[in-house]
Every structure is written in structure tokens, then in C-alpha cells.
Amino acid sequence: MLLQQLEHTLTKSKMVKLAAIAGNDSLSLPELLDMCFYHRTEIAFRAAWILEHVTTHYPERFVPYLADFLSRYPKQQNPSCQRHFTNILIFLTGNRAEKKGIRLTGYDMLPIVETTFNWLIAVDTAIAVKANCMEVLYNLRHTADWITEELHQQLLFLQRDGGPAIQSRSRKIMEKLNG
Template identity: 45%
Template sequence: MDVQTLKNRLTVSNANQVRVPDLKALGNDSGVPMGELHDLCYDDERPTLAFRAAWLLEYIAVHHPDRFMRVAHMFFTRLPHQENPSCQRHFTNILRMLTHHKAPKSYQDILRSADREQLVETVFNWFIDTQTPVAIQANCMDVLFQLSHEFTWIREELTLQIEFLLRDGSAAIQSRGKKVLEKLKKPLRTGD
């Protein structure tokens, strides 16, 4: 599949909406050019196209790890440059999976080879940005907690930031924040 066909499948739809079953079918198509798909996630001129590309990238990361691995290095390298909040939401969902202690071995390997300090800095910046939507902040809490086993300083900073957010936070922030705080209170153990 060429990039124009990919763009067409992400934009052409009935009633101006691409249906989820159509996106899932596209995600299951092994002919999707992964590099081009990843590039579309950064299309500043067409944010809806970027959003759909990010949704598709997340779907592939969940259901076809071997295909996601083709762009995993690029995913980590370009992550700090993702400014579209709709895409950030899907990217943080991917990061929650990649940083989880039960992630597939291929994901654990690519995470070890990534610039994790840059990853932590990017996710923290998204987390503390007052313009960041709640769903992304909640995902960032999980990602940062999961990386706190390697970067122990995260625990203190994350605790302070969550406590600050809990003062006036939405119900979603309250719920996720309290869960992450409970985990942060426990001693560090492998596999949390």
C-alpha cells in the first residue's frame, strides 16, 4: 500500500467519519506502510488525519507488536515533538503498554535501547502542562510510575505533582491520582 492509499483510507468515509471497524481492518492489513503511518501522526495541517493515524498506530502496537517494532525507534525519537493532544493520548496509551512490566519481550528490549531520560522528560512535561487534557495526564501518571523503578527520583516528584493535582482535579484525576499514590507509598519492588 502506498502512502496516498493510506491517507485515503484514513480520510474517506461515510458521513465524514471513518468507522472503527474500517480502522481495525486497516490495522490488520500487513501492507500498511509503518514509517509513513508514523509520519502521518505528525501532520500539523490535518489534525484529524493525524488523530486517526495515531489511533491506528496504537491499534497496531496492541495487536501486532511485530509490525509496531518497525517504527518503535522512530516513535521514541520523535516523541518529544508530538504536540497534537489527540495524538498524545494514543501515544501515552502506547507508552503505558511499552513500559508495563508485562510488556512483550520485544517491547522491553526496545524500551531498554530507547533514550529513557528523554522519554521521562517528555512525559513529565506533558503531565505538568496545565493545557494537557486529563486523559493524557492520567496516562502520564501510569507511565511515570512504571518508569520509577529505574528512575527512583520520579517517585518523589510524581507524588508532589499528583498531590497538587488532587487539590482541584477532575474526578478522573482524583481516581487515577489516588491509585498511583497508593502504589507510590509501597516500597519499590520488581514487577509493580
């Protein structure tokens, strides 16, 4: 059923409806997460878009699958899905998730940090994903001593060699780091 839904172009309103179905337990979140790795990239993208919406609007449904998401995050190779996955991590590592009682303590975040740095550094990573990576790493800077310094170095590099959008975002994150 889910695959049939995802085979067709997804409007925002249709995505919101599918996320609501997932939010009320009528759509399998493990199946949705599996679809984020589907071999047809457009289907994987649509699944990741829905998963992001479920995470931010129905976090209580997502939390039971948090460990599975975190373990699969480093395996995501689809650039369009990487954008949604990093958006999910921005939510999970930010204040909104904490206010809803979601905490990442107890999870091994090193693979997440390493993957996120790899995506940030990779030349072929989409600008939006790089921008999200900066935010994720900023939010995770307290999970390991070395993250702040490495992020600082990468931000300096991106300010020097990145395009205008990346330079702007890296300056904002740098200001937060130095703040």
C-alpha cells in the same frame, strides 16, 4: 493510499481493518507514524489511533520502528495524538509488552520521561492524557532515581487542585507508589 483512507471518518471496525493491514505488512508503519504528525489534526488523530492498535495487537510489526517512535514522541503536539501516544507507552512500559519480549532497555528514556512530565503538568493537557501520563511515569519510575519523588509531588498537587477524575486516578497511582 494511506492519506486517502485517513481523510474519511474512521469507524472502529475500519480502524481495526487498517491496523490488520498494517499488521500483515501491507501498510507502511513509517508512513503511518509520519501521518501522526500530519498538519490536519483529524488525519493525525486517525493515524495515531491505528498506530496504537497496531502496537497493542501486532507488536512484532511495531518493534522495528520503536526507536523512531520514541525519538518522535516528544515532538507530538496534537492533543488527540498525545492520548494515543501515551496509550502506546502504557503498553510498551507494562507487563503485556514484557511478556511479548518487548523491552525498552537500551533506549534513552529521559526525553520520554521529561515530555510525559511536561504533559502531566501542563494546564491545557486533556484529562485522559494526564491520566495516561501518570501511568507511564509510574511504569518508568525505575529508569531514574528522581522520577518517583517527582511523580509523588505531582500526584499530591493533582489530588489537591485537579478535578474529580484526575484526583481519583492520582489516588490510585499514589496507592501503587506507596504499596
